[in-house]
Amino acid sequence: MLVNNLENLPQDILRLFRQIGKIAQENNCRVYIVGGMIRDLYLGRENFDFDIVVEGDGIALAKKLADKFKAKLVDHEKFATAVLFVPNGIKIDIATARKETYEHPGALPNVVPGNIEDDLSRRDFSINAMAASLNPEDFGELIDFFDGLSDLKKKEIKVLHDLSFIDDPTRILRAIRFEQRLKFKIEDHSLRLIKEAVKRKAFDTVKPPRIWHELILILYERNPKKYFARISQLCSLKFIHPRLRFKKDTLRLLESVEKILNSYNRLYPDNEPVRGWFIYFIALTDRLGRREIKDVAEKFNLNREERDSLYSYKDTNRNFFSFLSKNTLLPSQIYILLEKLSYETILALRAKTVDKLAKKRIDDFLNIYDKVKLNITGDYLNDLGVSLDSNFKKILDRIFYAKLDGKLKTKEEELQLARELVKNQ
Numbered sequence: 001m002l003v004n005n006l007e008n009l010p011q012d013i014l015r016l017f018r019q020i021g022k023i024a025q026e027n028n029c030r031v032y033i034v035g036g037m038i039r040d041l042y043l044g045r046e047n048f049d050f051d052i053v054v055e056g057d058g059i060a061l062a063k064k065l066a067d068k069f070k071a072k073l074v075d076h077e078k079f080a081t082a083v084l085f086v087p088n089g090i091k092i093d094i095a096t097a098r099k100e101t102y103e104h105p106g107a108l109p110n111v112v113p114g115n116i117e118d119d120l121s122r123r124d125f126s127i128n129a130m131a132a133s134l135n136p137e138d139f140g141e142l143i144d145f146f147d148g149l150s151d152l153k154k155k156e157i158k159v160l161h162d163l164s165f166i167d168d169p170t171r172i173l174r175a176i177r178f179e180q181r182l183k184f185k186i187e188d189h190s191l192r193l194i195k196e197a198v199k200r201k202a203f204d205t206v207k208p209p210r211i212w213h214e215l216i217l218i219l220y221e222r223n224p225k226k227y228f229a230r231i232s233q234l235c236s237l238k239f240i241h242p243r244l245r246f247k248k249d250t251l252r253l254l255e256s257v258e259k260i261l262n263s264y265n266r267l268y269p270d271n272e273p274v275r276g277w278f279i280y281f282i283a284l285t286d287r288l289g290r291r292e293i294k295d296v297a298e299k300f301n302l303n304r305e306e307r308d309s310l311y312s313y314k315d316t317n318r319n320f321f322s323f324l325s326k327n328t329l330l331p332s333q334i335y336i337l338l339e340k341l342s343y344e345t346i347l348a349l350r351a352k353t354v355d356k357l358a359k360k361r362i363d364d365f366l367n368i369y370d371k372v373k374l375n376i377t378g379d380y381l382n383d384l385g386v387s388l389d390s391n392f393k394k395i396l397d398r399i400f401y402a403k404l405d406g407k408l409k410t411k412e413e414e415l416q417l418a419r420e421l422v423k424n425q
């Protein structure tokens with residue numbers, strides 16, 4: 001049986017697949033396109049993640065393909081994998097078909113060469129364990145040892161064997177991700193296996209970077225709150241931090257972030273895109289205290305910028321909103337409060353507040369105050385004899401705040417204030 005919708009792929013991709021099959025045949029290899037792309041072809045979902053598995057020497061074939069297509073090749077001999085960057089912008093992952101065994105649960109697998117059946121049988125779910133042949137003799141033929149197609153039709157996420165979640169507990173998060181994304185159901189037996197794995201504290205065996213990777217993938221999904229509600233129901237959020245809980249207020253906060261991100265272009269028409277996934281993460285960990293947030297940052301080895309965003313969110317929380325909802329505030333006061341925070345932190349705080357005035361002030365900061373620029377530059381202060389060390393920044397700031405507060409309209413007024421401030425310093 002031919003894979004559905006394969007012929008509907010863009011012509012240049014189909015042509016490339018056929019050429020790959022032909023070159024493989026000339027080199028006595030068999031090649032297959034595998035995994036998510038086959039699943040998504042059946043579901044009519046766009047997926048341009050091309051994963052190719054080779055029965056034979058994958059790297060040798062990748063080198064031949066690179067020559068033929070004048071493609072850039074990055075190979076990882078140790079893993080028998082390679083990435084091909086074809087000049088028309090297509091990226092293809094190529095791997096030698098392999099067999100995997102796990103030395104202990106949660107570890108990375110031991111790998112030896114194998115055939116396509118071995119390669120598919122080490123995969124997570126039946127719907128992800130289908131392949132299509134690319135060799136000319138049976139181009140497009142579906143390979144489906146585990147009834148993935150039937151599960152796809154039943155809309156079920158099903159593991160291939162009982163130890164799947166013990167071997168790789170990150171698959172618990174993957175199962176939930178596919179369940180929520182595709183609106184599928186985790187098949188009953190697989191669900192029991194998840195519960196068993198959680199009871200056996202399977203997550204304790206996983207290295208944090210692998211968990212972080214899966215978390216980011218979820219945070220990148222369109223509607224992460226559903227995913228985390230389900231994760232919390234099936235395995236709690238303890239694998240992020242032992243004290244992290246998912247409560248109604250977490251759900252509300254995630255919803256509020258979602259609303260802001262969905263209307264981001266309307267709310268902040270001239271602003272650069274922000275890292276939405278990270279704002280969701282700030283919201284998800286909102287219930288944790290300062291010290292716990294630090295544990296999380298260390299566990300997942302977050303970078304400086306991410307740590308700063310999380311910490312400043314925690315630190316501003318207390319007095320921030322009462323200040324921002326005061327009746328009278330000058331633009332410069334709002335600016336001074338917000339200017340030192342990342343946009344991710346600011347938007348997480350915007351999501352947290354229910355106060356209309358506070359929201360409006362945050363929006364004014366993002367849309368107006370943070371875009372204001374002085375007409376004069378530091379050079380002018382230099383010319384007036386102010387040295388860089390002394391009051392330089394203080395004077396420029398005062399002129400800037402006066403401009404924010406509407407006290408200066410023209411460049412001449414800025415110059416005038418500069419002269420006065422220099423005289424009185």
Ligand code: CTP
Pocket residue numbers: 034035036037049051122123124125128129168170171174
């Ligand atoms: N895979 C697995 N176990 C994992 C991760 C991946 O078995 N812990 C397998 C699955 O067969 C998957 C393939 O490797 O289809 C490629 O992984 P990935 O690109 O992460 O998955 P996709 O199915 O392509 O998912 P997405 O649509 O989110 O990219």
